[in-house]
Amino acid sequence: MQDISHRLRKLLGLLNSSLSSFSEAELAYTPAPGQWSKKEILGHLIDSAANNHRRFVLSQLEPEPLVITPYDQDQWVALSRYQQTPAAELLQLWTLYNRQIVRLLENLPPGATAYRCEFDNGYSVTLRWLAEDYVMHMEHHVHQILNLASA
Template sequence: MQQVCRRLYELLELLNHELPTFSAAELSVPPAPGKWSRKEILGHLIDSAANNHRRFVLALTRPEPLLIIPYDQDDWVRCSGYQFSPPVDLLNLWTTYNRQLIRLIGQVPATAHTYRCEFENGYSVTLGWLIEDYAMHLEHHVQQILDRTPR
């Protein structure tokens, strides 16, 4: 899990360095109708941190298997009003939350990596898989935010 923690930290550094270089329009304008703006993608990453934080703690403290309860990502983004939030506030919240997750992940005992977690459809994974999936999901969206290809 140390490799996951290092990668999360690198992504925090990268986005904190690069996000301030975007204009207000680049951060606020969605690439197409029905798509999220960069600020909304960052907000989604905050929601993902909150939901995965809960999952990680429950997997460590509840009997196996942990039932993974999904959340409606679009509703979370819409209700939270990320589109109307100052980018610096979103970046600070996301950064602080992920620093806490890095500390939590760094403390997960090796024996807990195999704890079972199940989705409602019966698909079964481990806590270690959930943690690695969180990092891959975060990396995917950070790359989306930083993509300067004309939208």
């Protein structure tokens, strides 16, 4: 999991060093109806951290396979009112939450990365796959926030 942790730390550093180059207005700008602003994308990443943190913990506590329940991403973003939250607060929450996830992933017990997790459609993956998918999702959205080409 060291490779995944390294990628998470790199993303934390990248967004923390770059987000301040945007004004609050730029971060709140909604490009089109039904699309998220940069602040809302960051909020979505907070929601993703919350849901995945729960999955990473429960995969170690519950009998295999952990059944992964989906969540309504648009409603989470809307109800959390990220658009009205100062970007600095969103960045701090996202950063601290992901530092905790890094600690959790780096301290998994031996063999935990092979624990089975199953989506509601029956698709089965390992905890390692879930962590890898989490980082890939984050890479996509961090690059989207910073207007960089996706990795």
